[in-house]
Amino acid sequence: MSTTKPTESPIHAEPRPTAITTAPFPNSNKRYLQGSIHPQIRVPFREVTLSPSKAFSTGKLEENAPVLIYDTSGPYTDPDVAIDVAHGLAPIRRQWIESRQDTELYEGQNTLLSAHSAEHVVPSLQRQPRRAKAGKNVSQMHYARQGIITPEMEFVAIRENMRNEVLKEGLSELERKHRLQGNNFGAAIPEEITPEFVRQEVAAGRAIIPANINHPEIEPTIIGRNFLVKINANIGNSIVTSSIEEEVEKLVWSTRWGADTVMDLSTGANIHATRDYIVRNSPVPIGTVPIYQALEKVNGKAEDLTWALYRDTLIEQAEQGVDYFTIHAGVLLRYIPLTAKRVTGIVSRGGSIMAKWCLAHHQENFLYTHFEDICEIMKAYDVSFSLGDGLRPGSIADANDAAQFGELETLGELTEIAWRHDVQVMIEGPGHVPMHMIQENMTKQLSICNGAPFYTLGPLTTDIAPGYDHITSGIGAAMIGWFGTAMLCYVTPKEHLGLPNRDDVKTGVITYKLAAHAADLAKGHPSARYRDDALSKARFEFRWEDQFNLSLDPETAKAYHDETLPADGAKEAQFCSMCGPKFCSMSITQDVRELAEQQEAVAASV
């Protein structure tokens, strides 16, 4: 970061380190596991220390093994790492990328920036960009198809497989039985997730590892239906509110609570510098919708957009390290009239922009006509496609209509083209869909897009609850996650109403984290159930602090408990204020078990 302070900056030029949340979770340590194929990799987990169980009849203490939890929070929760937002995170992937010897540093497009008035007031964190050497393809899919297990692949395998890697125990008989019960809609999740399994899934296009070579700071993650369901949080300022500083904290804040990727949807001033700060400080993949920045460059006039300007924007963002791009290449001219009778028209921002462009010029969408040109850019940096659903339904009335499914057909065609270039692809999905029509979305997407990962926004299962759309959509998200969606884009309580604040972001992330976990349980992912079991055991044994610490949000769980019973002694109590001491079923059950044991003992002695 430049040490020269800009004068008269309209925003805080340097994020204050104190504004970033860095504390570890209660009773939790950062623990790293080493790779075996690639010993240099260190996969982070949160290790939660538990108190011992007290046998209810004898009173004997029994130790409980620590529980490891998938950890998206990055170095921010590691007290051994010094955080300096002005310099960004350590580039842990740099050596992995360099050792492949298929990339080169080059000048890049920084000079472009001076064209945009607001940008120069914020110092940039831009590093010298890297790209594929001429004729090389640096995508994870390309490596996978050549049979190469990259460090990124082993990293995600260890991450997904934490149960076997750490707990050194397989599934219990009961877990295995539960896994087999009910429908899993054709998911094929092995009991042990190996690096080779990861490679196969990436090679087949059923999973992606978004990992731009210009984003060496990330701890890689995998998005595919045979892995843990991931969630995305959207951040970004709109012209109405918020600053760079807030956006970096929103990034850290959302990954703290479990966001697996973050999309920067900024549309206001300082769009380039904001993104620099976000990417350099992000331990998770970053996605963007490049058309937003392109539109800023033409002062909001959609009809003035051109391929050349859009192309430059893609390269600019690829050089910054954006890991996936939402590209609305399926909004074709012929689909636009299909939205005319809809209750809510086109509700995707990118979709509506492209529709306006197409209609104004009466020409085919340039993202579609230049799709192979875009593939060339993607494979030079390993940016993944997130093929945008510009025509997704924005209301129950518009669900599963001809416009939506027409676009999906085109996304299937584009997936094939991207795969011919060995470029990673996922497909965006709806939107607003009533429960009985959700499954059709998944079935069609899997068949039309040949198993490419689905990435859905909800879907919202009713329109009548603004203020609670994290829940209306959390229902749809859990269900479609079970049906096979690989990543769920969060919705906050402010959806349809305003820009989310810090509390809204947290509520949205936690809601989607629990929806994703519910889906993981239903799919039978081997790394899911043990956390429920550990928490329920703690609950039954009145180990209150353990129950809080194993939960998705220890702070809130503890605060709710303490609202009525704040005394320290209440954390040892065999009841809470919900039922009181005489009516606690768990406490009575312990009496019942004791009684049963005594009766058995008497019977045995007779």
Next chain:
Amino acid sequence: MSTTKPTESPIHAEPRPTAITTAPFPNSNKRYLQGSIHPQIRVPFREVTLSPSKAFSTGKLEENAPVLIYDTSGPYTDPDVAIDVAHGLAPIRRQWIESRQDTELYEGQNTLLSAHSAEHVVPSLQRQPRRAKAGKNVSQMHYARQGIITPEMEFVAIRENMRNEVLKEGLSELERKHRLQGNNFGAAIPEEITPEFVRQEVAAGRAIIPANINHPEIEPTIIGRNFLVKINANIGNSIVTSSIEEEVEKLVWSTRWGADTVMDLSTGANIHATRDYIVRNSPVPIGTVPIYQALEKVNGKAEDLTWALYRDTLIEQAEQGVDYFTIHAGVLLRYIPLTAKRVTGIVSRGGSIMAKWCLAHHQENFLYTHFEDICEIMKAYDVSFSLGDGLRPGSIADANDAAQFGELETLGELTEIAWRHDVQVMIEGPGHVPMHMIQENMTKQLSICNGAPFYTLGPLTTDIAPGYDHITSGIGAAMIGWFGTAMLCYVTPKEHLGLPNRDDVKTGVITYKLAAHAADLAKGHPSARYRDDALSKARFEFRWEDQFNLSLDPETAKAYHDETLPADGAKEAQFCSMCGPKFCSMSITQDVRELAEQQEAVAASV
């Protein structure tokens, strides 16, 4: 109510009228529809007045018809009704009941009360009780089986059928298409719900109308899979906290937001008088778990419970007007050992109490052995059974196990017995169940209990989110509602942690209301979709106030919007702070439509 003020009362003896929420919703009027078979009945709705639409190209204003909404809030939101908590609501059903000439007033058990020390400090609202004349059965099921359409049946038919009754329009072609799409799991909901259809469903046992003859204040509601999914809110003090006054306001508060029934789960002091206030002031059916009060009478010692004491408690509560009783008659001695290896044992309070009693005496559950005696009481007052699932799973690990399904078999057997007495029955269900195991619960319940309505608590789809269990369970609730559950028992954010406060109750109710509505959409109930469509149309047309007022929680929707754009002018704006003015897709869509119209006009003129 006695006018003598008690001295040194430990709680507020008379609820202060000011503490009760009575304001109508914004832009909403109470509207009553008259019966045709029974012209004396007046079925209440909330009528929401909308502003006109502005045609986007011509600017011409078009009126929007008012929207009618199912209204559980009772007279509290009718400004024409004077509310006096100290006297209770008007007994609108009294004449219906009296005109059947099969009941009589009698002395009742009030004298029993003096036995319980805390009771006398609060004046009772008890009215003289009514019971069936000797040899008569006054249950709605009994009437239905004799081919009688009662005022209660016509009332619920009008309530369920509001679209046809009021809007005078059938389903649109699109709605009809959506209804047919996807699976509805065998629901058979007609496009028009007639009083005769209601009668048939009640006669068959597929639906119940909980309506104690001693609760003439209720506006009847129907619980069955071929009707709107209903929700229940639990209130009630535990020994740790809360007063009568708060409980009445919690009742009013939860029905205001949409609770269709309320369970009074009080376990503390003043249990009888609290219930008097709740029943006399409740426009919705009230449920209780009589074993809680019985246990208070034996000072919390489960082993001291007797049939005689329990029987008196049932009669005491039936005389007060409780509409349904949760009775844990399926917790049989032989099922208790099946819970020994569970992670969380027995988590139903009533279930654990009965288990303790059974084990202490090594005798069969007296609720099971005296089940026919209980039926005699139920039919003398028309109290419905809610057969308790005392062995429901309290964790994902314990879902769908032998204890749970063993008890369900017994509940099926008891359903048959109750039906032989023409007593109304619903069946309580779990609990904690992962998504892929939910459907098995519904399928088994329908088959074992011959289509008796299912009434489930959630189910919670994961254990790892204490503090957010309204959502973990809202997911399961929406799904099982779609699969066929008739009523959903709400869960608040405080579940497992403490007694819910006012905000928690509201959050729980709204969450369950949206889950129930999502299920209604998926089942294709004809009175569901029009509200989504009206709200989405308002949203697309930037009629912000209409969007708020049509939502489940107008206050919160408006407050969230106003957080960033509080000015009055923002309610006319074609954007919100989420995307800002340049990036609002709905605004751009209107440009797109205008552009398309112009192009068509040009093409036509050439």
